[in-house]
Amino acid sequence: MKARKAVHIKLLYNDPGDFPLIEHILDGVFLCDLQGNLTHANSTFCKIFSYSKNEILTLNISSLYSGHHKSNFTQDFKELTFYQDTYCERIFLNKNGNPIPAKIKLQLVNSNCIRGIVRDLSELRHTQEELKFKDEFIHEIAEIIEDVFFIINAGTGKILYISNAFQRIWGKSLESIYKKPHTWIDSVHPDDKEKTTERVVTQIKTGFFDADFRIIRPNGEVRWIHARAYPVYNNKGEIIRSVGVAEDITRRIETTRQIEQERINHINSINQVLDELVSAMGSALEHRDPYTAGHQRNVATIACAIAKEIKLSEKQIKGLQIAAELHDIGKIGVPVSILSKPGLLSPAEFQLVKTHAQIGYDIIKGVNFPWPVATIILQHHERLNGSGYPNALKDDEILIEAKILAVADVVEAMSSHRPYRPAIGIEASLTELERNKGTLYDSKIVDACLYLFRKKKFTF
Incomplete structure (x- = not known):
């Protein structure tokens, strides 16, 4: 043996x-x-x-x-x-x-x-079984979810796997995408194709992809897609695959747009009610003081035109408009006999008229406007050199909206008839502004006002 x-x-x-x-x-x-x-x-x-x-x-x-x-x-x-x-x-x-x-x-x-x-081969078979189980599990999950799940060979661009959801969302067969992997981009909406192609180029380099785009299905239907992909690396740190999901977000986009439109409609409705309320408050003052009928609306028109000329934001212009339409609301606290007096006011009467800025502020300050309406009303008789009222503010202490309102108020008041004097005219009011530019009134605002009336032939 x-x-x-x-x-x-x-x-x-x-x-x-x-x-x-x-x-x-x-x-x-x-x-x-x-x-x-x-x-x-x-x-x-x-x-x-x-x-x-x-x-x-x-x-x-x-x-x-x-x-x-x-x-x-x-x-x-x-x-x-x-x-x-x-x-x-x-x-x-x-x-x-x-x-x-x-x-x-x-x-x-x-x-x-x-x-x-x-x-x-026990360990190998065990590993193979685990991989097979994981692969089958991933495929089962991929087929259950509504989104398109895909795996792409990073080197060749070949699609290694794509779920059946592709057929439902793209409206094309799996066979077509397996044969020609890059044809999915042919379905991308022309307006989105350049941006999406740029993202694909980035994906080739980095393995990452994240984009929203529209596709056009064979039946002409347009769908919104959100696609994202992530790189898979080998042990050398090289990108070998991209794994990703493409989600049909059409319903989400439509819902978001609907909500946004409803929000806009709601805001427009609120703004309309606000404008009507402001107009009603202005009308109440005009009924009490018929000599200044239309004054606040005219001042608002002039003020907004100046504000646009000096490039104020839309938000600032809206706040200025409301403040201008209410700037004399405080005259409710001034006796009608003084407001309609045909002659010059006595010093005591003028002091009483001057309280309208503070009264207007006190009336409006309790309203939670998204603009500083009450403060604009309070400051519209302040002047750059501190000679104004009620607080003798100077230059930078005065809101720009109040500075605009001051100029617009002077133009409208001097060019309109008053009980104590006839209308002086637009040109005379412009000359008054020009003479006091930089002293009483902001130079930039005065220049914009002069340009509007003299160059653009603005009217109100």
Whole structure:
């Protein structure tokens, strides 16, 4: 027995000194005779099958084949005899009866000896099963969700996987996109194609993609898409795939637009009510003081024109308009006899008239306007040099809206009839502004007013 084993070992290894190396290689190595009786096995072979070396050498190789693979034993050896060697994958059983998937190479050493190399595939099969499960799981999830799930080869641009949602959203077959991966962009709306193409170029470089765009389905229907993709790296840090999702956001876009339109309609409705309320308050004053009928509306028209000329924001102009239409609301607190007095006012009467700015502020300050309406009303009689009222403010202490209102008020008041004097005229009022530019009135605002009336022939 020992002599036969020694012969087999020599046949297996050209130099017996190589035995220690073979003993500890990761593959199982064995020798057997033509009937399959094992005569030698290295440590790895014994470990694979959970036998000791003494136990393994009492076995026939056929006993290690699993039940439905036992019939392959004779065929494997028969082919070996005929072809000299053979490669195959078989299911074996270890000592505990557990299946061992393995790749086996059988080689005829001579007419009396067979050498075999066994590689345990258990870990590989386990990994493959896990990957298969994960792959199937991902595919199942991808088919359940309503969005398009896709995996793209970063090097070739080939689509490795795309879910069925593509057919429903794009209206094209999966076969078409697999054959021509880049044709999805042909469906992109012409107005969005350039931007989307730029994002694709970026994706090729970075693996990242994030864009909203429209597509046109074969039936002409337009859909909004939000697509995003992320890179997958190998262990060298190289991008090998892009994984992403394309979502149909048409309903979301339409809902957002509807909500926005409703919001705009609501704001417009509120603004309309506000304008009507402001107009009603102005009308109430005009009924009390018919000599200034239309004055506040005219002042508002002039003030807004000046504000546009000096490029105030739309928000500031709206606040100025409301303040201008209410700037004399405080005259409600001034006796009608003084407001309609045909002659010059006494110093005491003029002091009483001057209270209208503070009264107007007190009336309006409780209204939560999104603009400083009350403060504009309070300051519309202030002057740059501090000679105005009620607080003798100077230049930077005065809101720009109040400075505009002051100029517009002077133009309208001087060019309109009053109980105590006839109308002086537009040109006279402009001359008054020009003379006091930089002293009483803001130079930039006066210049804008002069330009409006003298160059643009503005009227109110």
